[in-house]
Amino acid sequence: MALDEDRPSLTTGDPAATFGRLFDEYAAPLHRYLARRTDESVADDLVAETFLVALRHRASYDPKRANVRSWLYGIATNLLRKHMRKELRGLRATARMVHASEVTTASHESRVAETVDAHSSVSDLAAALAELSPADRDTLLLTAWGGLDSTEVADVLGIPVGTVRSRIHRVRRQLRKNAPGAASRKTTEDIDEEANRHA
Secondary structure: OOHHHOOOOOOOOOHHHHHHHHHHHHHHHHHHHHHHHOOHHHHHHHHHHHHHHHHHOHHHOOOOOOOHHHHHHHHHHHHHHOOHHHHHHHHHHHHHHHHHOOOOOOOOHHHHHHHHHHHHHHHHHHHHHHHOOHHHHHHHHHHHOOOOOHHHHHHHHOOOHHHHHHHHHHHHHHHHHHOOOHHHHHHHHHHHHHHHHHO
16 A cells, blocks of 8 residues: 555545455455454454444544554454453363363374374463453554554554553563463564564
């Protein structure tokens, strides 16, 4: 999206054309972000609801305050918070299920070991994510899964950029402590890469 389209006026011109362009640009990345935090069908609903809310409240968008991408992610994150209890239950259930599952049959010992290691990493990461505060989880996942930079996350959450960076640093330490497996290292590497790219 061109720089002059980063902060469009949503109250002038044809709303159908403007929101058609916004949907084409942002629906897929929003869906990827939301689907990683919920499931595909919930993500479908949340993306649709995000653009519906944005259209209804387009007069509240202030291009001087934030770019339109941050505004849309803010709406999506607020809608996602309504599903937070379900998300927490899902993360805790995943952690319990993976810990409780056992590999009963396998043809190769190495395949069994890899499966157990993978399940353990997923379980550790799910449990560690469930233990984060909602604010820390939003900061982490907007950065690692949403691909937003620190400034955009600050706009989405309505907090200073320094607070975002402080949270990312704290969460990274907490994940390394509580979920030291490969999955958490990959997640923290994603956070590091995003933070370094946009510092």
